[in-house]
Amino acid sequence: MRVAYFPGCVAKGNCPELNQATQKIAPLLGIELVELTGAPCTGAGVLQAQNPVLADTYNAKTLALAEELDLPLMTICSTCIGCLRKSNQKLSEDEGYRAEVNAVLKSGGHEYHGGVDVTHILYVLIKELGLDNLRGMVKKPLTDLRIAPFYGCYILRPASIMGIDDPDNPTSMERVIEALGGTPVDYYGKTRCCGFPIGLENEEASFKMAGKHIGEAKDKGADCMVTPCPLCHMNLDLQQPGVSQVVGRQLDMPVLHLPQMVGLALGLSPKELGFSKHIISAQGVLAKVGA
Amino acid sequence: MIEANLKVYRYDPQTAQEPHYDTYEVKELPDFATVLDALIKVREDIDGTLAMRCSCRSAVCGSCAFRVNGHAKLGCKTKVSTLAPDGEEICVEPMGNMKVIKDLVTEMDIFWDKLKQVKPWIETVGEPPEREYQVPAAKMVELQQPMNCIMCGACVSDCTVLEEDSKFLAPAALAKAYRVVGDPRHGKTKEWLTDLSEEGGIWDCTRCLECVEVCPKDVAPMDQIIKLREQAIEEGLTDNIGAKHVLHFTESVAHTGVLDERMLPIKAAGWGWAVKNAGIAIKATLKGKIKPLLPGSHPSVTEVQDVRRIHEELEEGKRK
C-alpha cells in the first residue's frame, strides 16, 4: 500500500532513530512511504494556544498535500495524529470554517476539500496490513520478551476525535506485541500521560509522571516499554536519568519506538534500527531476541 | 433482565487500616440498568453498609462520580450492558485525587477550594449601561460549554498533574475560570489572568486530555485551559516559561516549518536550563541522537516560503 508519510518534527529531530526504523521496516511490510516534504509542524497543541487558526491552516496544508496524492496520511507520532485529526474534523465538518482556511491556503496553490484519512503506523499495521499478515512476516519472534505498551494520550483521547481504540481499555499495542511473539505487560499507567508537555513548566511533576509509569512497568516485570509516540520517548528514554533521580529509583528501563520493535521481529539489526542512539541501553532486550 | 458482577472498593478509615474489595452478584436488573442502579440494589438488597452518594439518577446533580474500571464516570450515566456485555466484572472505586471518607464517598474539599481560588465571579468595571449588559450570541454559545459543568469532580479525579502536584488548580476550576474570563462583561480580565498564570495555574496542565475524555457534560476543560492561555498571551502576560514556550514554538515553526527542539527549551526556560541539562545533551549528541547546534543543522520543509506566508498572514490578521 502507498501512504502519504508525515514523520513530524521529533522523528526528524531529537528521535531520528524513529524515522530511520520506519524507513527500514516499511519496504519489508509492503508499505510505500511518499514523504510529504512540504508539510509543516502540526502545532503539537502548543502553537494552538497562540493562534488556533494558524495551527489549523498548517494542518490543512498537510491534509491538502495528502489529498492531492489521493493517499491516506500516515503519522508515526501520537501528538501529530491527535492534532491532525482534530483539525481534520473541524475542517471536514464545518464548511464555513474550511472556506475561511482555504482562503489563506489558496495563495500557496493548495486547497483542502475534507475527508482525508489520518492514521498512525500502529493502526496501519492492524487495519491495513492485518495482524495475520504481520505474524507471517516475523523472522525473529519476540519470545521471552515481556513488553509494556505505553500508549500515552493523543493516540487514544478524546475518543470523539480518535475513535479507533477504546481509550479506557485499548488493545491495539497488545495485539501487535502478541503478533510479533512477545508478551504484553498490563499496568494502569499505560494510558496515562508521560509528562513531556510540562517538562519545562513543571519539571518535577513531569518527571514524577514518567517515573511512576516506568516504575510500575518494572514492578510488573517488563523487560522494556514500547511507545507509538516520540514525545513520550523523550520523557521516558532521553530524560530517564533525570527521572530516576527525581523518583529516587534506578529505573534502567529500555524504551522502544513501535517501529523498532516491529523491525526487531522482522529480523533487522539493532544498528539498522538506530538502537545505539538510545540513552538507556537496550542491550539486554536485544540479547534476548538474539539481535 | 441482566446481571452485574461488581467488585467494589470498601474502606472505613475509622475502623480499618486498609481498604479491601467486596464482590457482588447483582441479579435481575432491567436491561437498561446503570452501574448506579446496580450499586443501589447492592445497598438495598445485599449490603446496607455500602456508602455512596447519589441523587438525581439522570446525570444532572453530579453526585455519583466514581472510578469505573479505572476511569471516572457518572454511575448513573454508565450502562452495565455497554461496559460488560458478557457479564464481565465491573470494578467500582472512589474518585482519585480525593480523600476517602467511606467506601465510594470522597471529600470534595479539594474541588471547592480550587474553585474558590479562581474567583468564579464576574466583576464589571465602569458605569453600568443604561439598559442590560449585552453579550454577542455566539460568545454565549461558546461559554455554554464551561457553563454545562455539573461539578461532579470526575475531571479532578483523573487529572494527571494534580496527582503529582497538589498546587495545580485542576480542570474544573480552570474551566470555570474561562467561563468568567471569557465573558465580555468581565472587566478585570488581565487581573484574573495574572493570577491564573502563576505556578499551579494554566501553564501547568500537561494536555493529557483525561479531563476531556471523562467529563460527562462535554465541558472539555483542557480546551478551556488552552483558550485561557491564548487570552493570557493576548493580554501580554508572557513573562513566564509557559507563554515563552508557546511564542518561541510558533516562531521556530514560522521560520523553517519544523520545530527546532534543541533551541526551544533554551529560549523558553533560559540558559540555566541549558546548563542543567548540558550533561544529557552532550551524551545525546555524542550518540548521534541530537544534532550539534551548528548553523544550518536544522532542516526546513520544502515549502517553507508558503509556511512563512501563512504565518505572516494569520498572525498579522490576528493583530488587526
Ligand code: SF4
Ligand atoms: S488535560 Fe490538563 S487539566 Fe485536563 S486532566 Fe490533563 S493535566 Fe489535568
Ligand code: SF4
Ligand atoms: S468539568 Fe465535567 S467532569 Fe469536571 S466537574 Fe464539571 S461536569 Fe464534572
Ligand code: FES
Ligand atoms: S445521581 Fe445525579 S448525576 Fe448521577
